[in-house]
Amino acid sequence: MEQKKKEWSQKPGWVKENPPPAEKKSGEKSGANEEEEVGKEMKIEIDHHAALPGVFVRKNGKVQIDAGQLHYRELNNMVKGAVAEGTEEIELDNIYGQRYIGSGIRKPVKIVVHGVPGNDLGAFMDGPKIIVERNAQDGVGNTMNNGTIVVHGRAGDIVGMGMRGGKIFIKESVGYRAAIHMKEYRKHMPVLVVGGETQDFLGEYMAGGIVIALGLTANGDSRFTARHIGTGMHGGLIFIRGEVEEHQLGKEAACEPASRDDIAAIRPYVEEYVDYFGGNADDILSSRFIRLWPRSSRPFEGLYAY
Amino acid sequence: MRPPGSRRRARGKAGGVETVLRGIRFRDDKDFSGCSIFGMMNAAGRRFDGAPMLTAIANMKERSNGLGGGFAAYGIYPEYADLYCFHVMYGDEAGKRETEDFLAANFSVEQAEVIPTSACDGVSDAPLLWRYFAQPREANVSACEMEDPDDFMVQAVMRINADIDGAFTFSSGKNMGVFKGVGFPEDIGRFFRLDEYEGYIWVAHGRFPTNTQAWWGGAHPFNILDWSVVHNGEISSYGINQRHLEMYGYKCTLYTDTEVIAYAVDLLVRRHGLSVADMAGVLAAPLWEDIDRMPPRERELHTALRQTYGSLLLNGPFSVIVSNLSQMIGLTDRIRLRPLVAGRNGDWMYLSSEEAPMHLVDASLTETWIPSGGEPIIFQLREPAASREGVEAWGGAAV
Numbered sequence: 001m002e003q004k005k006k007e008w009s010q011k012p013g014w015v016k017e018n019p020p021p022a023e024k025k026s027g028e029k030s031g032a033n034e035e036e037e038v039g040k041e042m043k044i045e046i047d048h049h050a051a052l053p054g055v056f057v058r059k060n061g062k063v064q065i066d067a068g069q070l071h072y073r074e075l076n077n078m079v080k081g082a083v084a085e086g087t088e089e090i091e092l093d094n095i096y097g098q099r100y101i102g103s104g105i106r107k108p109v110k111i112v113v114h115g116v117p118g119n120d121l122g123a124f125m126d127g128p129k130i131i132v133e134r135n136a137q138d139g140v141g142n143t144m145n146n147g148t149i150v151v152h153g154r155a156g157d158i159v160g161m162g163m164r165g166g167k168i169f170i171k172e173s174v175g176y177r178a179a180i181h182m183k184e185y186r187k188h189m190p191v192l193v194v195g196g197e198t199q200d201f202l203g204e205y206m207a208g209g210i211v212i213a214l215g216l217t218a219n220g221d222s223r224f225t226a227r228h229i230g231t232g233m234h235g236g237l238i239f240i241r242g243e244v245e246e247h248q249l250g251k252e253a254a255c256e257p258a259s260r261d262d263i264a265a266i267r268p269y270v271e272e273y274v275d276y277f278g279g280n281a282d283d284i285l286s287s288r289f290i291r292l293w294p295r296s297s298r299p300f301e302g303l304y305a306y
Numbered sequence: 307m308r309p310p311g312s313r314r315r316a317r318g319k320a321g322g323v324e325t326v327l328r329g330i331r332f333r334d335d336k337d338f339s340g341c342s343i344f345g346m347m348n349a350a351g352r353r354f355d356g357a358p359m360l361t362a363i364a365n366m367k368e369r370s371n372g373l374g375g376g377f378a379a380y381g382i383y384p385e386y387a388d389l390y391c392f393h394v395m396y397g398d399e400a401g402k403r404e405t406e407d408f409l410a411a412n413f414s415v416e417q418a419e420v421i422p423t424s425a426c427d428g429v430s431d432a433p434l435l436w437r438y439f440a441q442p443r444e445a446n447v448s449a450c451e452m453e454d455p456d457d458f459m460v461q462a463v464m465r466i467n468a469d470i471d472g473a474f475t476f477s478s479g480k481n482m483g484v485f486k487g488v489g490f491p492e493d494i495g496r497f498f499r500l501d502e503y504e505g506y507i508w509v510a511h512g513r514f515p516t517n518t519q520a521w522w523g524g525a526h527p528f529n530i531l532d533w534s535v536v537h538n539g540e541i542s543s544y545g546i547n548q549r550h551l552e553m554y555g556y557k558c559t560l561y562t563d564t565e566v567i568a569y570a571v572d573l574l575v576r577r578h579g580l581s582v583a584d585m586a587g588v589l590a591a592p593l594w595e596d597i598d599r600m601p602p603r604e605r606e607l608h609t610a611l612r613q614t615y616g617s618l619l620l621n622g623p624f625s626v627i628v629s630n631l632s633q634m635i636g637l638t639d640r641i642r643l644r645p646l647v648a649g650r651n652g653d654w655m656y657l658s659s660e661e662a663p664m665h666l667v668d669a670s671l672t673e674t675w676i677p678s679g680g681e682p683i684i685f686q687l688r689e690p691a692a693s694r695e696g697v698e699a700w701g702g703a704a705v
Binding site: 097115135154156157200247 | 365366368595596599641642645647660661662663665666674676678679
C-alpha cells in the first residue's frame with residue numbers, strides 16, 4: 001500500500017480519469033473508491049474533462065486552453081494534466097494575470113501564452129519553453145531550474161529571482177532587481193538576456209550565472225541609467241552594452257571593459273536573442289560592452305561575527 | 307500589533323479600542339500576499355461607473371485576503387458639488403445622535419441619508435452607514451478664527467473621529483466619496499452598489515493587513531477633504547509621521563499606518579502649497595548620495611525639503627495612489643519595494659499593482675511602463691475641477 005501511494009503521488013491529477021492499464025491490479029478496489037482516494041491524495045480541484053465546452057480543445061496534437069474564465073489553479077491543473085498526457089505544445093488564450101503558469105513542470109513542453117501572464121511565470125520549472133506574446137509581470141522564472149522563457153515585451157520586477165539554470169530572454173526592458181540572487185552550480189548556468197534597459201538593483205546579491213543587458217531602445221542607443229547595480233554581488237557576471245558610471249554600481253561590484261573572450265562567450269546568447277526578436281548580433285556585439293564581477297565571493301564575511 | 311501610540315489616540319473614547327473596533331472580523335486562515343491597488347481616470351472628465359473597477363480589482367484577488375476593500379470615486383455627486391459630503395460609519399445609534407447634533411450645530415446640513423447598500427455574500431457586520439451633504443456655518447468658521455472652510459472641515463473630521471464614541475468619518479470631500487469595509491473589494495463594491503455611481507477618477511484597494519487590525523474604518527482608501535490614498539506596503543515611520551502631523555492638528559484615529567499619508571499630503575500640498583513633485587520629494591525623498599550629485603539648485607531644494615520635512619519622510623516599502631478632484635498620482639518608495647505599473651491610452655490613465663487588470667478593462671491599451679522608485683506619476687485632469695460649472699460641463703460629455 002505504501003508503495004502504491006508513492007507511485008500515485010508521482011502522477012499528476014489527470015490520471016484519475018485515465019488510469020494507465022498497467023497499474024490496475026486484479027482484486028484491487030476499483031472505480032469510485034479508487035478515484036476518490038486518488039483525488040484526495042492529489043488535492044484535485046478540477047480536471048480538464050470537466051471544463052466547459054470550448055475551454056480545453058485538442059487540435060493537431062496540440063492543446064488549446066481558453067483561460068478567460070479560469071482561476072490560476074484550474075488553469076495550471078489543466079496544463080499539468082495535458083503535459084502528463086505527453087502533449088508537446090500548449091497554447092493559452094485570454095491570459096489575464098493568472099499566476100504560476102508552467103511552474104513546477106519537468107518536461108520539455110512548449111507553452112505559448114497569449115495575453116499578460118501573472119506573477120511567478122515558470123517558477124521552479126525544469127525544462128519547458130514558455131513564450132509570452134506580450135508583457136510579463138513580476139517574478140518571471142522565479143527559482144527556475146531549466147528551460148527557456150521568451151517574453152516578446154517587457155517584464156516586471158525580480159526577473160530570474162533565485163534562478164538556478166535555464167535561459168530567460170526579454171525583448172524589451174525589465175523592472176527592479178532583475179537576477180536577484182541568481183546562482184549557478186557546476187553545469188547549471190542560468191542566463192538572463194534583456195534587450196532593453198534594466199531598472200535599479202540589477203544582479204542584487206547575485207551568486208552565479210550570466211546577465212546580459214543590451215540596452216537596445218526604439219530610438220537607438222541610450223544611457224544605462226540603473227543604479228545600485230550588483231549590490232551585494234558575490235558570484236556570476238553581468239555584461240552591459242554601453243557604459244555605466246562608478247556611482248551606478250553597488251560597492252560589491254567591480255567593472256572593466258569586456259574582453260574579446262567575453263564577447264565570444266556571450267555571442268551564442270545574443271544570437272539566440274536575435275533569433276527570437278530580430279536584429280543583428282554582429283552589430284550588437286561590435287559595440288562596447290562592460291563586464292561586472294564580484295569583488296569578493298564573501299562580501300559579508302565578518303558582518304555577522306560570532 | 308497596533309501602530310505605536312494607538313492606545314493613546316483612543317483617549318476620549320469610552321471603552322477604548324474594544325468599543326472602537328466593533329464589527330471587526332478576524333480570520334485565522336492566513337494567505338500571504340500583498341495589497342492590490344488600482345486607479346483609473348479619464349483626463350477629459352468623462353464619467354464612468356464602477357463596474358470596470360470591480361473587474362480590475364477582482365482580477366488581483368490573489369493580493370488581498372478578504373480583510374478590507376474600498377473605493378474612492380470623484381465626480382459622483384454633481385448635484386451637491388458645492389457641499390462637503392461626510393460619509394460616516396456608526397457603531398450604534400448613540401454615536402449617530404451625537405454626531406448629528408455636532409453636525410447640526412456647526413453645519414447647515416442640506417441632505418442626510420443612508421448610504422445605499424445591498425446585501426452581498428462576503429460582507430457582514432456592517433456598521434450604520436450614513437452620508438451628509440453640508441456646508442460649514444460661517445459664524446462657526448469665523449468663531450474658530452479660520453479663514454478657510456477646508457481647515458474647519460478638517461477640524462470637524464478630527465473632532466468626530468477622536469471624540470465621538472463609535473463614529474468615524476471616512477470621507478469628507480466635495481463631489482467625491484469613499485466606500486470601504488471588511489471583505490474582498492469586489493464584494494464591498496457590490497455591497498455599496500458602485501455600478502450606480504459615475505465618476506471620472508476611481509481608485510480601488512484590496513487589503514492584506516499585516517500589522518494592524520482589519521476593521522471597517524481601517525480599510526483603504528483613507529481620506530481627508532478630497533484627498534484619498536490607497537496604499538500597498540507598510541509605513542515603519544508611522545510614529546514619527548504621526549507626531550509631526552499632530553502638531554498641525556491631525557489626529558490619527560483609524561489604527562492603520564496609511565492614515566498618515568492622507569494627512570501628510572493635505573498638509574504639504576493644500577496647506578503649505580508644495581507642488582506634487584516636491585510632495586513626492588518629501589514622502590519619498592531621494593537618498594543623500596543622489597542629492598549630492600544633483601545640480602546646485604535642485605540639490606538646494608531637496609536639501610531644504612529634507613531638512614524641513616524630515617519627519618514626514620515615509621520609511622518602509624510602499625506604493626500608493628493619491629488622488630484629488632483633478633489628479634491621480636502614483637508613487638512608490640525610493641527603492642521600489644512594492645510594485646506599481648502605469649498605463650495610458652488617450653484620455654484613459656491607469657495605475658495598478660499588476661499589469662494584467664489594466665489590459666482586462668482596456669483591450670486597446672498598449673502604452674504601459676514601470677515608474678522608477680520615488681518618481682511621482684501625475685495624471686492631471688485637463689480642466690481644474692474646483693468649480694461646479696466645470697463638473698457640469700464634464701457631465702455633459704459623459705455617456
